[in-house]
Structure formats: C-alpha cells, structure tokens
Amino acid sequence: MSVWPILDEAEMSDAAQAVIADIKATRNTEFINNFWRVLANDPALLARTWSSLKEVMAPGALDPLTKELLYVAVSIANGCEYCIRSHTAAARARGMSEAQLGELLAVVGMASETNRLATGLQVPVDDAFLASGDPAASREGD
Structure with a gap:
C-alpha cells in the first residue's frame, strides 16, 4: 500500500490537475498511472518531477x-x-x-x-580507461 493515497483526478488540487493535463497532452493518453496519482498529493513535487522527466526523456x-x-x-x-x-x-x-x-x-x-x-577486489582503474577521448580504451571493457 502506498504511503500517500492514490488520488482520483477529482481529489487533486488545481495545480496537480494542471500537471496531469500536461502529462495527458504530452503522452497523448487519458491514462495516468499510480506514480503520478501518488505524487499529486504534493503538487510541487509532482510538477518538479514531471518537468525533469519530460526534459530528460524528450527526443535528443x-x-x-x-x-x-x-x-x-x-x-x-x-x-x-x-x-x-x-x-x-x-x-x-x-x-x-x-x-x-x-x-x-x-x-x-x-x-x-x-x-x-x-x-x-578493489581493482585499480587502468590508465588507458582514464584517458579521455581514447576510443580504443572504451571498447576494451571488463
């Protein structure tokens, strides 16, 4: 069971509902999963998390x-x-x-x-792996 309640949209503040509307529009869906519904208990946390996730997961x-x-x-x-x-x-x-x-x-x-x-085993890192921009070193792996 969640620490905070899983909110229906009708139970959410206006600020949380605005974030939920953006999630729906961005994802082109009406489905809002439990993660966002729980975060909606703290609208500032919901907004901050959604903004960061949307930026990180955007095309790049x-x-x-x-x-x-x-x-x-x-x-x-x-x-x-x-x-x-x-x-x-x-x-x-x-x-x-x-x-x-x-x-x-x-x-x-x-x-x-x-x-x-x-x-x-506390294996020391090889100097070759510490050199920046060395494509051969990056392919050697473990």
Missing part, C-alpha cells in the same frame, strides 16, 4: 527506445519494481522486442556481477 541524441532501455536497466539496478514494469511497458510500446529485453537483462546481470567483483 539518444532515441526514445534507448532511453527507456536505460531506464529499465537503472530500475533493475535500483530494485524498483514499479519503474521496471512501467518502463518495460514503455520500451515495448517503443518497439522493444523480447530478444532485446533478454539481452538487456543479460547485460544488467553481467554488469552487476563484474561491478561487484571489481569493487570487492
């Missing part, structure tokens, strides 16, 4: 599917079931295949393992 150097895949990966690393599920759904809507999801999960699992090994 990374395509929308890549951004969703990154969101899923970070959500897995952080253990956020809600974000894993919502952004997996968003990635599927943007064309993610089950094969891509499988590879994403494999990469997240492998990165988690090797990150823990490198951290636990």
